Amino acid sequence: GAVVSQHPSWVICKSGTSVKIECRSLDFQATTMFWYRQFPKQSLMLMATSNEGSKATYEQGVEKDKFLINHASLTLSTLTVTSAHPEDSSFYICSARSIILAGVDNEQFFGPGTRLTVL
Amino acid sequence: ILNVEQSPQSLHVQEGDSTNFTCSFPSSNFYALHWYRWETAKSPEALFVMTLNGDEKKKGRISATLNTKEGYSYLYIKGSQPEDSATYLCAFSETGTASKLTFGTGTRLQVTL
Numbered sequence: 001g002a003v004v005s006q007h008p009s010w011v012i013c014k015s016g017t018s019v020k021i022e023c024r025s026l027d028f029q030a031t032t033m034f035w036y037r038q039f040p041k042q043s044l045m046l047m048a049t050s051n052e053g054s055k056a057t058y059e060q061g062v063e064k065d066k067f068l069i070n071h072a073s074l075t076l077s078t079l080t081v082t083s084a085h086p087e088d089s090s091f092y093i094c095s096a097r098s099i100i101l102a103g104v105d106n107e108q109f110f111g112p113g114t115r116l117t118v119l
Numbered sequence: 120i121l122n123v124e125q126s127p128q129s130l131h132v133q134e135g136d137s138t139n140f141t142c143s144f145p146s147s148n149f150y151a152l153h154w155y156r157w158e159t160a161k162s163p164e165a166l167f168v169m170t171l172n173g174d175e176k177k178k179g180r181i182s183a184t185l186n187t188k189e190g191y192s193y194l195y196i197k198g199s200q201p202e203d204s205a206t207y208l209c210a211f212s213e214t215g216t217a218s219k220l221t222f223g224t225g226t227r228l229q230v231t232l
Contacts, residue, residue, distance in 0.1 A: 004162060032218065043123070043222040044208070093163075097218060106151065106218045110163040 003027055004096050006111035013084055014119055020080045021114045023094030029074035030096035034108060035067075038091040050077055084118040091115050121145055123211045125223035132199050132230055139195045140226040142209030146190035150217045153210040154183055154194055157225070163208060166194075199230040 003026040013019050023033060032051050036044040048064075050056035050071035058064045066088075068080040077096075081088055093113035097106065124143045132138050144152060151170045155163040167176045172187040180197045196203055206227045210220035 009160075034218075034220075036222075041224070043224045044210075044220075045222075046219060049218070106212065107153075107165055107168060108218070108220065109165070110155075112160065112162045 002098075002109040004030075004094065004109050004111040006094055006114050008114060009112065010115040010117075012117045012119065015085050016083055018080055018082045019084055019116060020078055021092055021094075021116075023077045023079070023096065023111050025075045025096045025098070025109070028096075028098045028100070028109075030077070031074065031099050032097045033071055033077040034095045034097070035069060035077075035079050036093045036095070038093065038113075044093065047079075081116065084116070086118045089116055089118045121211060121213070121221040123209065123221050123223040125207075125209055125226050127226060128224065129227040130229070132228070134200060134230055134232050136199050136230075137195065137197045138199055138228070139193050140207060140228075142192045142194070142211075142223055144190050144192070144209070144211040144221075145213070146188060148213040148215070149187045149190075150212045150214045152185055152187075152192050153212070153220060154192070155208040155210065157206045157208055158204075166207075194226075196228070199228075201230050201232060204228055204230045 005024045007022045035047045038044045047062045048056045048058045056069035071077040095108035095110045097108045154166040157163040167183045169185040174185040182195045185192045206225040208225045210222045
């Protein structure tokens with residue numbers, strides 16, 4: 001149980017194009033989804049938190065107009081990197097939390113991540 | 120900015136060896152400390168969530184301890200096996216923002232025959 005998928009697992013795109021990454025909770029309803037990115041040799045850094053049906057909350061330094069997050073259903077959140085540039089090349093990973101499953105520990109279930117390379 | 124550090128950065132042991140690594144985190148406003156196991160090309164898998172000072176949790180050959188007053192947690196693997204090879208991540212959350220995880224850079228463990 002508590003499986004989260006991400007699609008695509010890797011993507012290469014040209015500078016200036018937009019890329020959409022999907023995060024799905026397969027066997028539970030995710031009231032909250034989180035988007036992280038990881039640059040080489042660095043830790044996973046939280047980019048934004050999204051609750052189903054409401055606007056995402058972005059961490060300091062993350063441009064909300066560049067990283068569009070949509071969480072329209074309890075099983076799907078999408079991250080769109082708009083007008084991608086080489087410095088956006090990174091590993092993007094989502095996690096999902098269910099009020100029912102998380103309990104007081106606030107456990108998050110992670111997807112396998114998406115490697116984005118912008119040429 | 121919260122500082123979560125893990126050491127060592129990488130570790131290479133032989134099958135059967137026992138090993139341990141460290142996660143240090145801020146000792147104030149503690150809410151929980153999470154340990155994850157992350158194999159290449161897979162999703163990070165939750166190992167433990169630790170909330171109480173002095174907590175010790177165990178899952179098979181893997182165990183973890185927690186000291187919130189001094190801000191550290193140890194993860195122990197007894198009798199390492201090749202399938203234990205993975206990156207082990209710790210993540211800290213503080214009171215008031217309990218769902219926000221701050222990760223360390225991980226300890227990469229390689230177990231060889």
